[in-house]
Amino acid sequence: MLVVAGMLALLCAIAVLHPFLRRDPPGDAETDSDNAAGYAELESMLDSIQTLQLEHQIGNIPEDTFREHLQTYRLEAASLLRRIDESRVPDPEQDLERQVLLARLASNGVNGTWLVCAGCGEQLMGHGEACPVCGQSQSTTARRTEGARRVEEGEGGEDPLAGLRREAGTTPLDDSEE
Amino acid sequence: MLNARRSSIFPVALATAFAAVTLLALVAFPSTGFAQDGSLPSSGPPTGSYNEDEAQGIDRMLMCPVCPAESIDQAQVELARQMQQKVRELLAEGYTRQEVLDYFEERYGPKVLAAPPKTGAHIWAWVLPIGSVLLGTGAGLVILRSMKRPSAARQTVQEQGDEDLQPYLEEVDRGLAFDDPATAAGSSPPPEEPNG
Amino acid sequence: MADLGAMCVWIALALASYGAVGSVLGKMRGSSELVVSAQRASHLTVLALTVATLSLVTLFINRDFEVAYVAAHSDIAMEDYFTWVAFYAGNEGSLLYIAFVLSIMAAVAVWRAPAATQETLPYTNGVLMVVLTFFLAVIGFMANPFDKLPFIPLDGEGINPLLTHFGMFFHPPALMAGLIAASIPLAFVLGSLVGGKTSDQWLDAARVWGIISWALLACGLLLGSWWAYTILGWGGYWFWDPVENAALMPWLGLTAFIHSVMVQKRRGMFRMWNIVLINVAFGLALYGMFMNRGGSVPSVHSFGESTLGWIFLLFLAVGVIVPFAVFFWRYNKLKSDRDLDSMLSREAAFLINNLLLLAIAFVTLWGTVYPLLSQLFIGEEITLARPFYDQMNGPIFLALIFLMGVGPLLPWRQATWAAVRRSLLVPSIAAVAVIVVLMTVGIWKPYALAGFALAAMVTTGVLQDWARGAGSTAKARGENYAAAFVHLVWGNRPRYGGYIVHLAVVMVALGVVGTSFFNIQRDVALAPGESVTVRDYEVRYLGTTEEFKGNRTEYLSRFEVHKNGEFAYLMEPGRHFYPSFNMASTRAAIHSTPVEDLYLVTSENMADGSVGVRILVNPLIWWMWVAGPVMVAGTLIALWPQPARIPVRAPSLLTVPGPRPQTTGPGPA
Amino acid sequence: MGKRGWILLGTAVPVLALLALLTWASVKSGGVPGGFGVNTEFGQVEVLSDTPRDFSLETLDSEQLVLSQLRGKVVMLDFWSSWCPPCRAEAPVLSQVYAEYDGKSVEFIGISIWDRKDAVLSHVDEYSVPYPNGIDGDGRIAIDYGVTGIPEKFFIDSDGRVVKRFVGPMNAGRLRSILDELLADHAKGASG
Structure with missing residues (x-):
């Protein structure tokens, strides 16, 4: 039994030490989380617009309020996009991210x-x-x-971007309400 | 406008009033509804006549002295059964609910009561949480009201005037499939219509 | 086996403490090697703890009584499948279980963390590993389940008979997992704050894990009630026992959090409030663990005496003070983005809902500490039990259900009074109708009327919302109503999942109101052949069989139930007497229908063959147990990940960044 | 003080108060909380009412024993049960001390509660308990005296007042000193 435990300890030690011994040190793992947060915000804005439509559709919001709020969201989404662009460093992963989001915006015709x-x-x-x-x-x-x-x-058909999107590590656990 | 604003607070006020009134009502009239329909036949011990529902209500208000945190209604020990029996005897002798509770408190001390009386030093057990809850809810509502500012319209106008935003706005619009944002989404916030 | 398990605990402790220190140091010094290495160490705790857990299970199955924990919580007569229950029957095993679950959840949370949290993830991991290190240190130094006895006893002491119940397979593990899961949203919030990310980076992760923790606690609470109902032998399901309260309070805090966090997600508001809420929920979870694992209040759940009180008190202090300190440190950077548009809005409703939930939590906390307070200030130890909580929390719960009926009808930002009136019309009519109907059949109890009316209001509100949504979707898509409804729900999972959970809450409320105000209880002693009539049930006692089974005597009593003069069914409540514990566990016989339960439990078996029996008619309680699966289904729907929607190619949009030429042609349509 | 200060104060005060309270409770109980059962208080406990509640008990010898008829004697009421190990442990002690005080103005009454008759009889037989014992079948006397555990003892002085109450078993020395003290009081009262 102690042999098993010893082997387990050894295995753990190797795995833990491995990053220091590698010849090519791991790349900079840091990603731009501010931008990621911006995209997350854009996503939740999409959800907001969708919810707004639904509320309107159900009849909880009258036409004029609906239009007013839609207008606000529109402007907020635009300024958010601009903010993301301004703080952006060129990065293919993020371009992809943006494409997915815009595509989602487009398909949000809901x-x-x-x-x-x-x-x-x-x-x-x-x-x-x-x-x-x-x-x-x-x-x-x-x-x-x-x-x-x-x-x-x-x-x-199958969403060609979904796989890439997952690789970019941005699939949130979900984006949902309540 | 005035009407709309006043009415907008109404449900909030209603909810708060509802909570406060029921809270006070329950404390003022304890143990309403915890008794059962009195029309049922009783099959308790054959001593005199008493109201079984009243007895069960009292059972729930007495803690079993030898059990951790159980009332004599719940506890599965002999003492609890004997105490239940005693409750029924006392009721049959014409004791009121309060007198029965006093009887046990005299013998076992205030610890035997499932909830302390709303008198004396124990009034704090009741008053302090109610006070804190009302105070906290009130403070929360005041803070919430202070957060309310007619900012949305101002912000909209401001951003609309921003020329640099135009390309992004178009990008969003195209994404949302508005051919003409001016007609689709309404370029200016429409005036708020009077309530109704 | 015991050595292997003990070794694995130490290995896990080393890995977790290295993971904690390495993550934070590596991040602070910008050493990505150290961060990666610490991350691996953290993930490897799962492996070490899996082996430790399996070792303990093996020890139980082999009945290795040399191990003190196994000897204390099992015996030869115990069925093997109760190993799972015996595993967490005492402090040592419970702590190992908590550590095991935490290591898995931490690994999954870090692995699946959203991109927005990546930068501060080492801090998040650090926080989680600090928590894990605490538990492993307690296991290693103070409560090791692998400790051996100096001798090998012939037989163990046996499992506590109250625990040998089906509900016990899920109730304690769900509660413990729920309590510890509350540390994950906190870790994301703390990590972001420490790392200086004071915007919404932590939002999605905290929300999802908050819901997971909430759902686990909800399941645990419902299963616990069911366990109490079927086994404690008095016919009730909830009696505000200190330990029940300990699990209820963090659940309330999390309920507030998962509602309020939606306001932040949708509107960028309440950021500070949400951080406070998750701190409070975590603090209450720690308080719950303190009470469970070594509290200073008596409870039927005090299964084992514990010497861990001090260490858990210390942990509670640290776990409450540090997050609040971090919050105040970053206070000035946490302003909300937006202001409130209107008091008549979903945002405002959520805030009031938060206040009511916290009010219940506060009253409950007050009730649990009052014995100590009264001892300190009055000199008498006074318990606050069921009548106190019923009177104080009952009305707040009613107000909460009222809000549950109104809140979902309010749109975000701003509602017009006209629209709200329109939405509330049908639910209000339903509520009034229910009151009128109940009063005509002779029910005049004000709380019962209020409860049923509110239940009707919430239900109609939700159904109306579904009907309207399905109607407009059907019209838009040219589908039939059923298909449109499915599309609607599936397209707006979070919203409709939430509504399903609301319906489950209404079902629980029905059960509570039904049993609190309309139950009938009779305690009688019957000799064989005798019968008693309770309303329209005639219960005839036939006799009792007695069987000796190793560690217990099992009494099985048979009753014949006649309803309206006709034979309806047989009922067989049991009672198991355990001489070594000098206690009996009961197995109530329950005939359950959606309308009411007939509940029989024997309280005493007398030498002459007669029994003491408690007969209960519990109306509507069936709905409470059915609410559990509904609640789980709602939560799953709400949490089901939404895939990226199918993109429509709009090439002009894909060239980024920079201003685009004005397009005059047709849009994507 | 700014908004932040107020929030800090509003958070810190209740949190620290709660922690202080829990610390106090843990110190008081020595870090070990009260587990199963309530009789964490052993030894002398407070007497709630000094007037003894009169009762009539049918002894095992089928005689009626009425408490008020013992006025003028020092009386020890002992609530016990045959299945309770501490009660069994102290049974010889009680019998021995009772024998020592034979002839003095002292009476012991054993009241068996939460018990079965055959078990009580065999217990009395086994330990040859010399003083009168009876079974309080429906717990009336125990409830009247507010008994919360076994064994529990009440000492009634010659003036008919409950003067001491003890929870848990008692050794011979302690029992003698209490009886002596009460007898001395009695002598003083009689002479003075």
Whole structure:
């Protein structure tokens, strides 16, 4: 038994000492956590917009408040993007990160619930009876955004960025509410 | 506007008032609802007549003196059973709930009560937590109110005027698939409509 | 085996202390080799502690009574599958279990840490390893489960009979794991603060681990109640025992935290408050461990006397003071980004919810320390037991459920009174309807009415929200309602997972109200053949069989239950008498339906074959046990990771950075 | 004082107070908390009411023993149980001391609680207990005296007041000194 314990101790010692003995010292493990936090914030802003849409859709928020808040989020997201850009050092991993996020922004037409008015092409946010711009009734004529259509028809396929994104170590455990 | 603001505090105030009133009501009228429907047949010991529900209510208010942190209702020792029996005898003799509790307190000391009386030095056991809770909740609400500032609108206007932001805004808009942000998201915050 | 286990504890102690010192020093000195090496050491504690744990399990299975811990907590008659329970039946094994769980959780937390925390991760790891080092040092120096006796006893003392119950397989491990898991969110917060990252870097990790810890505690509490209900033999499930309170308080703190942290995530507000909350929750978890592992208050849970009181008190002091000191050190950098828009908003509701939860925690804490206070100031040791907590916490719980009904109907930032009225209309009608119906059937108890009305309000509110969401989704996607509902929930997992948990809370509330205000209890002595009628149940006692089994005598009594004059079913409550402990454990017979439980437990077996039996009719308690799985399901849905959504190619967006030419063509649509 | 100072104060004071309280409690209990059972207090405990509650006890010899009829004697009430090891341990001591005080104005009464009759009989037989014993089957007397553990003893002086109460077993020396003290008081009262 003591032999087993001794071997275990030895194994641990080797593993612990190994980093010091390696010829090529491990690369600088530090990543720019400020930027990562910025991206996390951008992600949660996406969630906020999605929640806002949902609340509006359910009817907890009236149209004008919805628009006002959407506008605020829009501006906040923009200034956040700018802040990230300004503090950014070129880094392919982060470019990838940004691409994923922007792509997510784009697909945030959220899960197909964003509609485009068939009459005038206006992006519709709510599900009122008529388009606020041209007055066309949407329930029968609205078509889905391209993104939503692709999602539904399965054209998107496996997310090619997901794997890379995981490697970049940025998959948060989740991003969720309550 | 005034109406909207006043009404916005209403549910908060309601919740607080609700909590405070029920809290006070419960303390002022202890042990409401802990007795049972009195219409049930009693199958207790055959001494006189007494209200079994009242007896069970008293059981829950007496601690078993030889058990750690159990009432005589819960404890599975002989003394607890004997004390339950005694409670019923006393009730049958016409003792009131308070008199029964006094009977046991006289013999075992105040430790036998599951909750101390709301008199004398023990009033602190009740008053201090209620006071702290009300004080804490009040302080929390005051702090919350102090956090409230009509900042959102100001910030929006300010950032809107920022020319440098424009490309990023477009990037976001394109991401959100607004062809024309001015019409889709509303370029200026619309005036708040009167309540209703 | 014992030597191997003991060696592994020492190896783990060396690794953990090296991990703690190495992480922090390496980070401070900028030596990435040291940081990597310390990280490895930290991960290797899992290996060492796995071997130690397996050694103890093997010792139990072999009934190696030379080991004092095995001799004290098992005997030859014990079934092998109770090894798992015997493992943590005493302090030494519990501490090893806690250390083992902590090492695994710490490794997973560090391994899966979000990018935002990477830079300060060595500090986080350092904090976790300090906690682990503490536990391992206590095991090594003060409470080693591998210590040997100077002689080999023929048989062990046996496992505490109260522990030989199915619920015991999950209740203590879930509680202990939940308590120790509270250290992980704290470690992320502390790590970020120490490293000077005073923004939201720690947010996601702290939130997820906060929820995990919360869910573990919730399961532990529910299972504990179920254990008490089925085995303690008095028909109740919760009696504000000091040790139950010790687990309830950190759960309350964590409930406040996981709500409030959403405000920070969505709105960048309450940052300081959240740090305070996680400090409080961790402090309460340490207080819970102090009470469990060597507290100064008597409790039915005091299974073993402990000499660890001092060391856990010291740990509690350090664990409360250091995080607060770090918080005050970084205080000036922690301002919130934004202000509150309106008092009528989700943010405000969350804050009030926090205050109510902390109020309950405070009242409970007050109740647990009052015996000491009264001894100090009045000179009499006064217990505050169930009537105190019922009267004080009951109303606050009702207020909390009320808020649970209103809060989710409020949108973020700002709600209009009109919209809230519209959302509250149906739930209010439901609440009033429930009150009217109950009053017409003759129920006038104010607390019961309030409880049922609030339950109806929360349920209708949640269902209404689901119906509206599913309706609009169905319309938008052209799907049927069922598919739309699934899409809705799956697309907004955190939100709807949370609602499911709310429904589970309502179910618990139903059980509590039902049993507190409407239960019927009869204690009777019956000779064979005699019967007693309790409401519409006629319970006839048939007889008792007696069987001697090694360490205990098992009495099994048979009762025939007639309902409304017709034979309904047989019930067989048992009672096991353990001579070596001079105590009996009961096995209640419970016939459970969603409407009510018929609960039979024998309290005494007399020589002439008659029994003392307690008969209870407990309405609605069924819902409380069903709430457990629902709560777990809700938590899992809320925590299920959201994958990156399928990207739509929008090439113009991918050239970064810098200003982009104005596009006039069609957007991605 | 700034906002930070106030928060610091508001946090530090309750936290430190709580820690101080817990430290005090641990010091008091010597770091070992009260475990199972409440009789952590051994030895002399406070007498809650000095008026003895009268009772009538049916002794094992089927005689009625009424406490108030023993007025004028020093009485020791002993609550015990046959399954309680300390009670068994002190049984010979009690019998011996009782014999020593034979002829003096001293009476012992043994009251068996939480027990079975056959076990009580065999216990009395085994230790040849000379003083009257009875079984308090429904715990009436024990509850009247607020007994919280066994063995527990009450000393009643010749004036009919409960003067001392002891929890836990007692050795012969201690028992003698108490009885002597009470008898001396009695003599003083009688002479004076």
